[in-house]
Amino acid sequence: MSSPERxxxxxxxxxxxxxxxxxxxxPVPGGGSASAVAxxxxxxxxxxxxxxxxxxxxxxxxxxxxxxxxxxxxxxAARFLDxxxxxxSAYAAYALAMKLPRETDAEKVFRRTAMSDAARGAADxxxxxxxxxxxxxxxxxxxxGRSNPNAASDLDVATLLGxxAARGAAxxxLINLPSVDDETxxxxxxxxxxxxxxxxxxxxxxxxxQVRSGGSRDPIPA
Numbered sequence: 001m002s003s004p005e006r007x008x009x010x011x012x013x014x015x016x017x018x019x020x021x022x023x024x025x026x027p028v029p030g031g032g033s034a035s036a037v038a039x040x041x042x043x044x045x046x047x048x049x050x051x052x053x054x055x056x057x058x059x060x061x062x063x064x065x066x067x068x069x070x071x072x073x074x075x076x077a078a079r080f081l082d083x084x085x086x087x088x089s090a091y092a093a094y095a096l097a098m099k100l101p102r103e104t105d106a107e108k109v110f111r112r113t114a115m116s117d118a119a120r121g122a123a124d125x126x127x128x129x130x131x132x133x134x135x136x137x138x139x140x141x142x143x144x145g146r147s148n149p150n151a152a153s154d155l156d157v158a159t160l161l162g163x164x165a166a167r168g169a170a171x172x173x174l175i176n177l178p179s180v181d182d183e184t185x186x187x188x189x190x191x192x193x194x195x196x197x198x199x200x201x202x203x204x205x206x207x208x209x210q211v212r213s214g215g216s217r218d219p220i221p222a
Contacts, residue, residue, distance in 0.1 A: 035168030047073025119179035
């Protein structure tokens, strides 16, 4: 989770302002929002690399891939910024639930239910971040060896940053699950996030190895 009341979207802040907020004693933003913003930067790198290759005869055979990658990168960059805000809202809901009265048995039951529901929401948001990170690293990996080699290190950064963002978001999923009173959901969410991380790490490692070997790879199947 990460963040109570605030008016503006994180997308409206300068980089410096966001970093200053992150460094402050306020719980807004926190690790969940930071992970989503990091993933947004990685997605922007995917779009940048594809843009550097778009329209150049040398990469004509990969023109469609690069065009799709530009759109994918921009879409994901925007989605991750939305998730940064959603993480903030999820924290606010949980913080509000914690403040509910608990004097009577009925109040205690209501508060416990509200906290469980809010914790589930606070787990759902970073889980969505991890899911989007899988698409992100796959998009970055697909460009290695099929885009401007001068930007290969940028793809490496995109996959590594995407993996780090996924790990951070996954940590936020797992920290919230113990507060959810739904064993079926907890089990399914745990399995889902671990499987996603395994896939992300595998793709990221593949991209990293390809970049280090000069970007060589098999051609795209017909």
